[in-house]
Amino acid sequence: SAEEFPSLITANASIAVVLDKQYLGEQYQPILDNLKDYIKELARVELKHGGVVVHYFSWTTISLKKGFLAVFSIASCEDTWS
Numbered sequence: 001s002a003e004e005f006p007s008l009i010t011a012n013a014s015i016a017v018v019l020d021k022q023y024l025g026e027q028y029q030p031i032l033d034n035l036k037d038y039i040k041e042l043a044r045v046e047l048k049h050g051g052v053v054v055h056y057f058s059w060t061t062i063s064l065k066k067g068f069l070a071v072f073s074i075a076s077c078e079d080t081w082s
Contacts, residue, residue: 015068017073019058020058024074028058031074052069
């Protein structure tokens with residue numbers, strides 16, 4: 001049932017966005033800016049009664065702890081899977 005899933009209001013609604021600055025090079029800042037705008041607008045339109053906390057990372061050697069609802073990553077395949 002739907003009651004088994006906590007709402008975004010009471011749950012830890014955090015997502016991680018990992019953009020490998022070295023991999024993206026000159027495109028890093030424009031991609032980051034556009035992605036921030038997109039996520040902000042998406043949350044405003046789709047999450048009318050809740051919210052989401054977005055954590056942005058610019059390197060791939062991070063160790064994400066439990067509690068993230070989702071992870072969005074742009075990096076090389078080698079860095080992603082190692």
